[in-house]
Amino acid sequence: MDSPASRSAADDLALIRRMMNAGRQKAAFDGAHLMIWGAVLMVSYIAQYLQVYGYVPGGSLAIWLPAFAVGWSSSFLYGRNACAHEAETNIAVTAYNGAWLAVGITMVLHFGAAVASSVFNPKAITVLACGVIASAFYVISLVTELRALRAVAAGWWLILIFATVQKTYDAEMLLVLAGASALLILLPGQMMRRLAHDKAAES
């Protein structure tokens, strides 16, 4: 049978475990990067849709190269500014940054390979994008325990399935992706930004 002293030590260890878990799951980041990329992708998809119908001149590269340039440079500038203000870093922040960096690198590599080989398969890039974005949101939701992000991940999985089962991949899919960028990237980013600012305001 345990002595009172050992029971107390066991309680203390349980408290330590509980609090360490709470600290690990702290979502101390705001969604500025998501808002930037949500807006950039939404505008790009709409521009490409208009391009298909001849309202916007040039090819896909004329839209996506500036889009990637604006997205990456904005993310870089914002990230550098956040670091200058000693942004908090814990496993939640590391998972968030790592997941989105992985998404960005995957998409740029795929896009680069498509351009280099002159084989651009819009369906393949859509399925890949939906898959990696859904995975990123799912990983972040697991680490931070923000359940709303699981719904966002599920939304991207549904779009992946929708894109996969499409027999003809027409321009209207670009509007679906523009809407998804607004609802499933821009909006969650705004939600996370509000959460972070509410915390700051309460202080």
Next chain:
Amino acid sequence: MSFDYRIIDDVIHSRVRLAIMSYLATAREAEFVALKKALKVSDGNLSTHLKKLEEKNYVTVSKNFVDNKPQTKIKMSAEGETAFKAYVEGLAAMIGPAPEENK
């Protein structure tokens, strides 16, 4: 079982301070309000315990302004990290090995 009770750090041993140190061990840094919510304690209670940890250089408390609003941030120091690790190891030693290992 031989256990030296003196290795248990009295400053960390208080339940609230132990909770603060445990939270900071993984969060690295926390805002006052976030910490208060996680610990479910009052402002005054948290301030008192933070002061004791600060006196021992286990945490650093910094105050600044974000959007013209005051913000208090608490960070675990390297000294605090070492002390916390030693405390946890001490507790584990106090409990001893698992029953099957005793056999």
